[in-house]
Amino acid sequence: MTRKHLFALVVFVGLFATAVRPALDPDLGWHLRTGESIAQTHAVPHQDSFSSTKAGAPWIAHEWLSEVIMYELTRVGGTAALVLFFALLVAAAFGIVYTRCESRPYAAGVLVLWAAVVTIPAWGARPQMFTMLLASAFLWLLDRYKSTDNPHWLWLLPVLMAPWVNLHGGFAIGIALILLYASGDWLGGNRKRIVPLLMSAAACGLVIPLNPNGFRLYTYPFQTVNSSSIVGYIQEWASPDFHRQIYRLFLLFVVVGIVVLARSRQRLTAVEAIPLLATLAAALGSARHIPFFVFIAVPILSRRIPEVASSEIRGPVRSSAHAAIAVLALFAAGLHATKVVRDELRAELKEFPVAATEFLRQHSLPGPVYNNYDWGGYLVAHAPEYRVFVDGRSDLYGDALLTEAVRAYEARPGWNSILERHSVRTVLVGADVPLATVLRESNDWRNVFEDPQTAVFTRVDEDPALERK
Amino acid sequence: MPSVEDLFFITTLLLLTLSAWAARLLWDTSTGWHIRNGERILHTLTIPRTDPFSYTMAGQPWYAWEWLWDAINGALHQHFGLSGVVGLTAMLIALTFALLYRTAADRSGDVVVSATLTLLALVASSIHFLARPHVVSWLLALVVIRELDSLERGSRRALWTIPLTFALWANLHGGFVFGLALIGVYAVAAALEREQLMARRLAGLFAMGAAATVLNPYGLKLHWHIVRYLASGQQMNQIDEFLSPNFHDLQPRLFLLLVLTTTATLFAARQVRWKTLLLAVLAIVSGLMAARNIPFASILLVYASAPLVADLLRHGRFQQLAAAGERMHFVDGGFRGHLLPRIIVIALFGTLFTGLQLPGAGWTASRVPEKGAQYVVNSLGARDHVFAPDYWGGYLTYSFASQGFRVAQDDRSDLYGDQRFRQYLDVMNAAQDWRRVIGDWQIRTALVPTDSSLSSVLAAAPDWKQVYSDSIATVFVRTQTAGGR
Numbered sequence: 037m038t039r040k041h042l043f044a045l046v047v048f049v050g051l052f053a054t055a056v057r058p059a060l061d062p063d064l065g066w067h068l069r070t071g072e073s074i075a076q077t078h079a080v081p082h083q084d085s086f087s088s089t090k091a092g093a094p095w096i097a098h099e100w101l102s103e104v105i106m107y108e109l110t111r112v113g114g115t116a117a118l119v120l121f122f123a124l125l126v127a128a129a130f131g132i133v134y135t136r137c138e139s140r141p142y143a144a145g146v147l148v149l150w151a152a153v154v155t156i157p158a159w160g161a162r163p164q165m166f167t168m169l170l171a172s173a174f175l176w177l178l179d180r181y182k183s184t185d186n187p188h189w190l191w192l193l194p195v196l197m198a199p200w201v202n203l204h205g206g207f208a209i210g211i212a213l214i215l216l217y218a219s220g221d222w223l224g225g226n227r228k229r230i231v232p233l234l235m236s237a238a239a240c241g242l243v244i245p246l247n248p249n250g251f252r253l254y255t256y257p258f259q260t261v262n263s264s265s266i267v268g269y270i271q272e273w274a275s276p277d278f279h280r281q282i283y284r285l286f287l288l289f290v291v292v293g294i295v296v297l298a299r300s301r302q303r304l305t306a307v308e309a310i311p312l313l314a315t316l317a318a319a320l321g322s323a324r325h326i327p328f329f330v331f332i333a334v335p336i337l338s339r340r341i342p343e344v345a346s347s348e349i350r351g352p353v354r355s356s357a358h359a360a361i362a363v364l365a366l367f368a369a370g371l372h373a374t375k376v377v378r379d380e381l382r383a384e385l386k387e388f389p390v391a392a393t394e395f396l397r398q399h400s401l402p403g404p405v406y407n408n409y410d411w412g413g414y415l416v417a418h419a420p421e422y423r424v425f426v427d428g429r430s431d432l433y434g435d436a437l438l439t440e441a442v443r444a445y446e447a448r449p450g451w452n453s454i455l456e457r458h459s460v461r462t463v464l465v466g467a468d469v470p471l472a473t474v475l476r477e478s479n480d481w482r483n484v485f486e487d488p489q490t491a492v493f494t495r496v497d498e499d500p501a502l503e504r505k
Numbered sequence: 506m507p508s509v510e511d512l513f514f515i516t517t518l519l520l521l522t523l524s525a526w527a528a529r530l531l532w533d534t535s536t537g538w539h540i541r542n543g544e545r546i547l548h549t550l551t552i553p554r555t556d557p558f559s560y561t562m563a564g565q566p567w568y569a570w571e572w573l574w575d576a577i578n579g580a581l582h583q584h585f586g587l588s589g590v591v592g593l594t595a596m597l598i599a600l601t602f603a604l605l606y607r608t609a610a611d612r613s614g615d616v617v618v619s620a621t622l623t624l625l626a627l628v629a630s631s632i633h634f635l636a637r638p639h640v641v642s643w644l645l646a647l648v649v650i651r652e653l654d655s656l657e658r659g660s661r662r663a664l665w666t667i668p669l670t671f672a673l674w675a676n677l678h679g680g681f682v683f684g685l686a687l688i689g690v691y692a693v694a695a696a697l698e699r700e701q702l703m704a705r706r707l708a709g710l711f712a713m714g715a716a717a718t719v720l721n722p723y724g725l726k727l728h729w730h731i732v733r734y735l736a737s738g739q740q741m742n743q744i745d746e747f748l749s750p751n752f753h754d755l756q757p758r759l760f761l762l763l764v765l766t767t768t769a770t771l772f773a774a775r776q777v778r779w780k781t782l783l784l785a786v787l788a789i790v791s792g793l794m795a796a797r798n799i800p801f802a803s804i805l806l807v808y809a810s811a812p813l814v815a816d817l818l819r820h821g822r823f824q825q826l827a828a829a830g831e832r833m834h835f836v837d838g839g840f841r842g843h844l845l846p847r848i849i850v851i852a853l854f855g856t857l858f859t860g861l862q863l864p865g866a867g868w869t870a871s872r873v874p875e876k877g878a879q880y881v882v883n884s885l886g887a888r889d890h891v892f893a894p895d896y897w898g899g900y901l902t903y904s905f906a907s908q909g910f911r912v913a914q915d916d917r918s919d920l921y922g923d924q925r926f927r928q929y930l931d932v933m934n935a936a937q938d939w940r941r942v943i944g945d946w947q948i949r950t951a952l953v954p955t956d957s958s959l960s961s962v963l964a965a966a967p968d969w970k971q972v973y974s975d976s977i978a979t980v981f982v983r984t985q986t987a988g989g990r
Contacts, residue, residue, distance in 0.1 A: 267753055268753075274751065274753075275749060275750060275751050275752045275753070275757075276749065277748065277749050278749045278793050278794050279738075279741065279742045279748065279749065279794070283749075287790065287793060287794075290789070291786055291789065291790060294768055294771065294782075294785070294786065294789070295782060295786065297771070297772050298771040298772060298774075298777045298782050299777065299782070303772070303773065304772040304773065309769060309772055309773070313765050313768065313769055316765070316768070317761060317765055320752050320761055320764075320793075321752045321753065321761075446958050447935060447958045447961040447962065448956055448957065448958060448961065449955065449956055449957075449960060449961055449964075451961060467937060468936050468937045470934060470935035470936075470958035470961070470962065472937070473935040473936065473937060473939060473958075473962050474935065474958070474961045474962045474965050477962060477965035477966045477967070478965045479965075479967075
C-alpha cells in the first residue's frame with residue numbers, strides 16, 4: 037500500500053468513525069413503528085395511526101422503503117446495525133464525491149473531510165441519508181456524462197430514481213440537479229448535451245408514480261417547501277445559524293471557496309457555476325441543503341486548489357520552517373474541527389423523556405397526551421399504547437395544527453382552548469417550557485411528575501390518588 | 506434635469522418621509538431613549554457616565570457612546586418633534602444610497618448596472634431602516650471607502666479626512682470598528698498586490714484612524730467596552746438583529762441575490778484584484794453573521810460588483826445593453842449641481858419650521874403599549890418596579906421619564922450585561938425561574954404583550970391580578986406573595 041492509498045484509507049476510516057453516532061433522531065421511533073407495521077402487514081399505511089390529532093387522516097408514507105430497511109436492520113442487529121449502516125451510507129456518499137475530485141489524495145482528502153464535517157447536523161439514522169447517497173451518485177453520473185459526452189450514463193439516472201422515490205421525499209433534488217446541469221450547458225453553449233439531459237429528467241419524472249402513493253408524489257415535495265410552518269418551525273429547514281460553530285466551519289468553507297475560485301486562472305465554466313451558485317443559494321436558504329452544495333463544490337475546488345496554492349504561496353513556503361508552520365496549522369485546524377464535532381454531538385444529545393414515559397405507562401395516565409414536537413417519535417416507539425399530539429411528520433399535521441401545537445407549547449393566550457379542543461388529558465413537555473410554567477400555576481392541572489428535564493401534568497379531575505412522584 | 510443620483514436621493518427621501526415608511530423608521534422604540542438622552546445632554550451640557558433611565562442599573566456605569574447622535578436628535582426633537590428625527594434619518598439614508606449609486610457609477614461607467622445594484626442594496630437594506638445612529642455608520646463607511654480610493658489615485662486628502670471622520674464617528678456610533686476593518690482590508694490587499702508603499706501608507710492611516718477614535722468622552726475604555734460587548738455570546742445569540750439572516754424573508758433574499766451576483770462576477774471576471782475580493786469576503790461574512798450588517802454588506806457588495814458586472818456585459822452577450830448603460834452614464838454626467846435635491850430638502854425642513862409634522866412620523870399604535878402604559882403610570886401611579894419587554898423600554902422612557910418613570914430593562918443590552926439579560930429572558934419566556942427573577946427585581950407591576958407566554962402565566966398565577974387589557978398590552982399587579990405552590 038502506498039502512502040497515498042494509506043492517506044485515503046485514513047480519511048475514510050475517520051469519516052466513517054465520525055459518522056458512527058448514537059441513534060438520536062427524534063423521528064426514529066415512528067420510522068421504526070411504520071417499518072414494523074409494513075413488515076407485518078405487507079401493506080404501506082395510507083392513514084395515520086400514531087396521533088390523536090390526525091387519527092385516520094390520509095398520510096403519505098413516502099419513506100416506506102427506508103422504514104422497512106430500518107426496521108429489519110434493528111430486528112436483526114439492534115441499534116448498532118442501524119447506526120453502522122447509516123454511517124456507511126454517509127461514508128459512501130462522500131467516497132463518491134472523492135472519486136470525482138482531482139488532486140487526490142491530499143487536497144481532495146482534506147476537502148472531503150472538511151465538507152463532511154459541515155454536513156454533520158444532517159447526519160443520523162434517518163431516510164435523508166439515502167438522499168445524500170443518491171444525490172452523490174447522480175452527480176457522479178452527470179459528471180461522467182459531462183466528461184465523456186456519452187448519454188448512456190444518463191440512463192442510469194431513472195434506474196436510481198425508482199428506489200429513491202420510495203426511500204425519501206428528496207428525490208426531487210435528483211431532477212433539480214439534472215436541470216441545473218442542463219441550464220449550465222445551455223448558458224455555456226454546449227447545446228448538444230441539453231436534449232439527453234432533458235430526456236433523462238423526463239424519464240426520472242415518469243418513474244415517480246412507481247410508489248405506493250402513486251401520482252401524489254408529484255406534488256408532495258412542493259407542499260413541503262411551501263409550508264410556512266415547516267419552514268418556520270423546523271430548525272433544519274431554517275437558514276444556517278452562523279453563530280453555531282459547526283456552521284462557522286461552513287462559512288469558512290464558502291469563503292475559502294470564493295477566494296480560490298476568484299483567484300484561479302481556470303475560470304469557472306457555466307456548467308460548474310450554475311449548479312454551484314444554485315446549491316449555495318439553497319444551502320443559505322435551508323441548512324438541510326448544505327450537503328448538496330458541498331457535493332458540487334468539493335470537486336470544483338479540488339481542480340483549482342493546487343494551482344492557486346502554488347501561485348499565491350511562493351518559494352519560501354517550501355522551506356522546512358514554513359512547512360512546519362503549515363503542518364502545525366493543519367493540526368490545530370484538525371483539533372478544532374474535532375472539538376466542534378464533539379460539541380455538536382453533545383448538543384444533539386437531546387435527552388428523551390425516558391423516566392417521564394415510564395411514569396406515563398406505569399400509572400396509565402389518561403390520554404390524549406400533548407407532547408413536545410421533538411418527543412413525538414420517541415413516544416410512538418416507547419409508549420405505543422398512547423397516541424401523540426404531534427411528531428416529525430409535519431406534512432401530515434399541516435400548518436394549522438402545527439401552529440396550534442406551537443401556541444400551546446408557548447402558552448400563548450388560547451392555550452387552554454387548544455388543549456380542550458383536542459380533549460388533552462395529560463401533558464408531557466419540557467420542564468422549562470412556557471406550557472409547563474403555566475400549568476404549574478393553573479388550578480385545573482396537577483403536576484404529577486417532574487425531573488430536571490421533563491414535567492407531566494394531568495387534569496385535576498383525573499384520578500385524585502395520583503400523587504406527584 | 507435631475508441626475509440619476511438626484512433621483513435616488515429624492516425618491517428615497519420622499520418615500521421615507523411622506524409614506525408609511527416614516528412610521529416604520531420609528532418601529533424600534535430605542536429611538537425614545539436616544540432622544541431623551543440627547544435632551545438631557547443639551548440641558549446639563551454633560552455626557553452621562555451613569556444610567557439615568559432604569560431603576561435596576563441606577564448609578565451603574567453607562568457608556569453613552571452615541572452621545573453626539575443623541576444630542577443632535579434631542580435638539581431636532583425639541584424643535585420639530587418626532588418629525589425632525591425622522592427627517593434627519595431619512596436624509597442620511599437617502600444620501601447614503603445616492604452616494605452609493607454615484608460611487609458605483611463612477612467605478613463601472615454604466616447607469617443601468619449601477620442603478621440596478623443600488624436599488625437591490627436599498628431594498629435589502631430596508632430591513633434596518635430605523636431612526637437609530639447605525640445609519641450614520643453606513644454613510645461614513647462609504648465616505649471612508651471613497652477617501653481610500655482617492656488615496657489610491659494619488660490624492661493626499663485622506664490623510665486629514667480619515668482621522669477627522671473617525672474622530673466624529675467614534676462619538677456617533679460604534680460602527681467605527683467596521684471603518685477600521687475597511688482600512689485594514691485595503692492595507693492587506695495592497696500588501697498582497699505587492700504595493701508596499703501603499704500598504705505602508707494605509708497602515709499609517711489605520712493607526713491615525715484608530716488613534717482618532719480615542720477622542721471620545723470615555724477614551725480607550727470605550728474600545729474595551731465594545732470588545733467585551735461583541736464577545737458576549739449570550740446576547741449575540743439571542744438578540745434578533747444580531748442573529749444570522751433568515752433567507753425566507755424578502756430583504757435577506759435580496760441580499761442573497763447581491764451575494765450570488767457578486768460571487769458569480771468574481772468567478773467570471775478576467776482578473777480580480779485582492780481589494781475587490783477581500784471587500785466582498787468582508788461583506789459576505791459580516792452579512793451572514795448578523796442580519797443588522799446587511800446594509801453595510803450590501804454597500805460593499807455593490808461597490809465590489811458594479812465594475813465587474815459592467816465589464817462582463819461589455820465583453821459578453823449583452824453588449825448592446827452595456828453600450829446603452831454607458832451612453833446613459835455619459836449623459837447623466839452632465840447633470841451636476843444637485844439643485845432639485847437641495848430644493849426638496851429645504852422645502853421639507855421648511856415645513857417643519859412652520860410647525861407641520863410629517864404624516865406618519867409617530868409611534869405605530871400596534872407596536873407600543875400606549876394605553877396600557879398610561880394606565881400603569883397614571884391610574885396605578887407606578888414609577889418603577891414595572892416589568893415590561895425590553896423593546897418597549899425606549900417608548901416608556903420617551904413617554905414617562907419626565908414623570909420620574911424608570912424602566913426595569915430596555916434594549917441597551919451592553920448596559921445590562923449577560924446575567925441580567927438571561928434573567929430577563931427567563932421571565933419573558935416564562936421559564937421555570939420566572940418567579941425568582943420577579944422577586945429579585947422586586948417587580949410589583951407587569952406590562953406585557955397580550956399575546957405572550959408571560960401574559961398567560963400571570964393570568965394563571967394566584968398572586969397576580971389582571972387590571973387592564975387591550976389588544977396590545979395587558980397589565981397585571983401583584984396582590985400577595987405566592988405560598989407553597
